[in-house]
Amino acid sequence: MVKVKLPGGIEKTYRENTTVEQVAKDLGESCYDKAVAGKTNGTLVDLSFPLTKDTSLSVITEDTPEGLDILRHSAAHIMAQAVQRLFPGAELGIGPTIENGFYYDFRLDRPLTQEDLEKIEAEMSKIIKENLAFERQLLRCEEAIKKMGEIRQPFKVELLKDMEEEEAISLYRQGEFLDLCRGPHIFATGRLKAFKLLSVAGAYWRGKETNPMLQRIYGTAFFNREDLERYIQLLEEAKRRDHRKLGKELQLYSFREDCGPGLVLWHPKGARIRNVIERFWCDEHYKRGYEIVYSPHIAKASLWHTSGHWDFYRQSMFAPFELETSQYLVKPMNCPFAILIFKSETISYRDLPIRLAELGTVYRYERSGVLHGLLRVRGFTQDDAHIFCTPSQLEGEVIGVLELAQYMLSSFGFREYEMELAIRGKGEKDKYIGSDKNWEAAETALKRALEYKHLPFVVGEGEAKFYGPSIDIRIKDALGRGWQGPTIQVDFNLPERFDVNYVGPDGKEHKVVMIHRTVLGAMERFLGCLIEHYAGAFPLWIAPTQVKVLTIKETHADYANSVKASLQEKGLRVQCDLRNTTIGYKIREGRMEKVPYLLIIGDKEVEQGSVSLRSREKGDEGSLSTDALLVRLEREIKEKL
């Protein structure tokens, strides 16, 4: 007999070799129907797993993330089986689950097409109908290698050769298909009810650029069709929110082939949004004790030799050019300029911290395949700042930056973001510059600042830049892809290289500590995420056009213009639509432009000296006076609603 500890403190005894499935059945019909796998002493196991000793056990059901993960993993196997049936000789790479689905990598003798995906889906449906059981088998490593060699799976053999210390290798078989896999899996292929293959893309074997490129098929799976439908709708909603689509529709910005890839042209409406944000940004920085500076777009190459960028970053810089007798470079970073400003006079410890902020436009030669709308470009404006302080001021400054970053993000309605503390990798100290003492001090300061602010974060070991640790904040786009926005980096490198000092109380020179930081990231990337975040429907304080005045007849033009003038006088961004067309048409256009407020002007309004208000959120709200409207709008702007 074995004792089984179940969730909720229940303990039961079963005969030895009772399976997880039998326990689930014993726990009741509803548990059994939804059971996918089990978890004994923290390890996931198949439903067919026999209990041989006392253990804790929980049944993994359909409605848990783990259950879904198992289903998707099995879906990946079923897909691989289908591919092997349709493409005999296909070599398998790996096939894991990912956040919203799964993928599997294959080496095939020809590229896959969209039609192939449909055929593979059809074959998968057949396999599901066959309801093949997933059978687990344990082999010694050399046996597994032999087996994978026999069925001509060189990638699997390669994987196995790295697993030689492991005692036993588990393989899973369903029908004629055999795969190396840790498991667990669903009981049989028939359990998969709802799946869809989404796309094909190239992927390097084991993620290494020098390895052969395999074909990766992405797909997703759910326990029922409704969930799958919901997910597909989510993808479509994401497409609607895509900043590249909205940017065009709302005439915010463009890229032109004759201008160059990754180089943004900001159209008037996009520029208005950017201007609102930048003004807000400047005000907030002055309030918090920053000074704002400007620096040139090009500088002598020697500056970048001193900074070390030429040595470490050259491949991402635009080529140097000669002017008079000197080499010049387009700047990829703003930091050297801040340093030169700092160094332009002798600084006492009494002057510190000095915070120099700059909306600095930098140019980086990003590889062609990585460009992505506004989110990854070749010319962009960092909302940069460099803080020069003493070691003892470091932690307090980091806290100040965290507060500012949080305030900025929350002002734009970003509630969800991920924080990472990027620290040195262990055992590769030569990759980093600076003393152990400095690193430890900086890592501690960053960590303590995060803890002080009670911010959840993950530690990214080995993710630090060569010159110092950092806190990186990732914000998400419509598809949930994370993009690095705000970042706080401690730097020991540049103060050394540029010999940046202050005079201490002892009258001697000391090295400053330098913090590089952004609180939005870059204007381009931030705007891109912002467009998707609001799906183009910007809150009043950001909207490029805040109010549109629509006339019913041409005779209302004078009154409409006077309404516009009185709103404009209060700083509102107002447009009139005086065209000779129907009111329905003008409203439709205003709606599609996502203007927060439309004012309809007809005989009634002219007579009463009022406006008829139509809000983006509520529609027709009836008439009110211009003054009452102003009060409402000003409040909404002030509170950034």
Place this chain on the structure above:
RNA sequence: GCUGCUGUGGCUCAGGGGUAGAGCGCGUCCUUGGUAAGGACGAGGUCAUGGGUUCAAAUCCCAUCAGCAGCUCCA
């Protein structure tokens, strides 16, 4: 950079070896309209660029450029 797909008027897209189509937008005119599209007429494209195959290329082939999905990269 790598793999695959795509590239037709300002936008969205159809077509496809015999020298171009729709809707929206734009212009002119008619209409004077009350909360998501009133009507008529018209202008606008060397079908991304450069080669090749062919009697003939926007259509087939190759290269280049750009975009998209992903991989790699992101100091």
